[in-house]
Amino acid sequence: MEFTSLVDTSLDLSFRLRPVLEKVPKQEVQSDFTGLSRERENMGVKNEAGDLLEELNRVSSENKKLTEMLTVVCENYNALRNQMMEYMSTQNGVAEDSSAGSRKRKAESISNISNPVNNNNNNMDVVHGRSSESSSSDEESCCKKLREEHIKAKVTIVSMKTDASDTSLIVKDGYQWRKYGQKVTRDNPCPRAYFRCSFAPGCPVKKKVQRSIEDQSIVVATYEGEHNHPQTSKPELGASTNTSTASRLNVTTIAGTTTSVPCSTTLNSSGPTITLDLTAPKTIEKRDMKMNHSTTSPIGANSIRTTTTTGGEYQNRPEFQQFLIEQMATSLTKDPSFKAALAAAISGKILQHNNQTGRW
DNA sequence: CGGCTTTGACCAGCGC
DNA sequence: GCGCTGGTCAAAGCCG
Numbered sequence: 001m002e003f004t005s006l007v008d009t010s011l012d013l014s015f016r017l018r019p020v021l022e023k024v025p026k027q028e029v030q031s032d033f034t035g036l037s038r039e040r041e042n043m044g045v046k047n048e049a050g051d052l053l054e055e056l057n058r059v060s061s062e063n064k065k066l067t068e069m070l071t072v073v074c075e076n077y078n079a080l081r082n083q084m085m086e087y088m089s090t091q092n093g094v095a096e097d098s099s100a101g102s103r104k105r106k107a108e109s110i111s112n113i114s115n116p117v118n119n120n121n122n123n124m125d126v127v128h129g130r131s132s133e134s135s136s137s138d139e140e141s142c143c144k145k146l147r148e149e150h151i152k153a154k155v156t157i158v159s160m161k162t163d164a165s166d167t168s169l170i171v172k173d174g175y176q177w178r179k180y181g182q183k184v185t186r187d188n189p190c191p192r193a194y195f196r197c198s199f200a201p202g203c204p205v206k207k208k209v210q211r212s213i214e215d216q217s218i219v220v221a222t223y224e225g226e227h228n229h230p231q232t233s234k235p236e237l238g239a240s241t242n243t244s245t246a247s248r249l250n251v252t253t254i255a256g257t258t259t260s261v262p263c264s265t266t267l268n269s270s271g272p273t274i275t276l277d278l279t280a281p282k283t284i285e286k287r288d289m290k291m292n293h294s295t296t297s298p299i300g301a302n303s304i305r306t307t308t309t310t311g312g313e314y315q316n317r318p319e320f321q322q323f324l325i326e327q328m329a330t331s332l333t334k335d336p337s338f339k340a341a342l343a344a345a346i347s348g349k350i351l352q353h354n355n356q357t358g359r360w
Numbered sequence: 361c362g363g364c365t366t367t368g369a370c371c372a373g374c375g376c
Numbered sequence: 377g378c379g380c381t382g383g384t385c386a387a388a389g390c391c392g
Contacts, residue, residue: 178363178364178365179364179365179366180365180383180384180385180386181366181367181383181384181385182365182366182367183381183382183383183384185381185382186380186381186382192382192383194383194384198363198364208383
């Protein structure tokens with residue numbers, strides 16, 4: 001799935017404004033407004049119209065910039081993704097993930113992925129033994145990098161704001177998970193929980209969940225692999241959670257307390273990052289809906305950030321996309337400045353229509 | 361009783 | 377080779 005179709009982050013901020021702007025030259029709109037103000041002989045209205053017009057122009061230009069930036073981002077992303085897909089398609093004999101098996105089998109599987117040539121020459125390896133290994137060290141190094149890239153290509157990171165007092169490490173994402181381990185890592189005192197998808201026996205997807213060291217109210221889930229089965233239930237991001245133990249958990253969000261960046265799009269080295277508020281749509285401000293190509297916006301309360309290296313499976317969910325669209329629409333309609341701009345555009349449209357028809 | 365979580369032990373990879 | 381670290385296993389216990 002193309003990123004552009006993944007989430008329509010163009011926002012179409014001018015989905016009401018653009019037609020007006022395109023059909024009505026700015027100068028014409030301005031004259032319409034000044035004409036309107038003259039007719040009413042009301043300076044206050046004139047000033048207000050001027051402000052609205054100024055705001056409209058500002059929003060329009062901002063949207064234009066955002067659209068251009070997004071276009072560039074999407075083009076770059078799709079180019080990279082196409083390259084990755086080409087590489088993936090050339091990887092013949094990519095073994096099925098053997099995570100459910102022993103580590104030994106896993107190692108063999110990785111070997112098959114990374115070095116199909118050697119795999120096809122097992123006899124040679126047996127014959128030449130150690131010399132074969134040493135002579136191919138460079139090749140192994142290269143394949144190792146490719147293998148890492150292959151794995152990373154399936155990695156999706158989702159960070160979710162939860163109640164800091166909640167110690168559970170559960171993210172309800174529509175799938176059924178079975179916890180198989182927990183570990184305290186060196187760089188983070190908060191334990192990391194390991195989950196496997198338990199819905200389908202052969203599903204290779206694994207998930208690591210750990211609280212952010214910077215903000216322990218943020219739960220970071222790392223998904224590895226791709227599901228080979230449909231979603232088991234509708235995700236309830238930001239809500240009380242997990243599939244199997246939801247009744248025992250209380251991962252709640254703190255609605256209405258955020259001053260975060262609710263919806264921004266960033267681009268890191270590995271792909272686009274979408275940061276959006278999933279729990280407090282009323283707090284979204286239009287000025288925050290700018291793209292930042294160099295940094296990831298801070299995650300405040302009640303926000304969720306998803307980072308996909310290449311087309312992670314999570315954002316591919318129709319529910320998630322619908323959620324994004326609804327969030328964007330809601331945030332826009334809640335924005336006073338957006339309303340003002342929209343009102344100005346509608347007024348301009350009405351005036352244009354009246355001018356064309358010659359009646360009010 | 362089956363499925364799940366917990367948790368200590370084990371193993372492999374990596375750096376020194 | 378050794379120690380550290382992350383990832384996984386598997387036995388024990390819990391829960392519906």
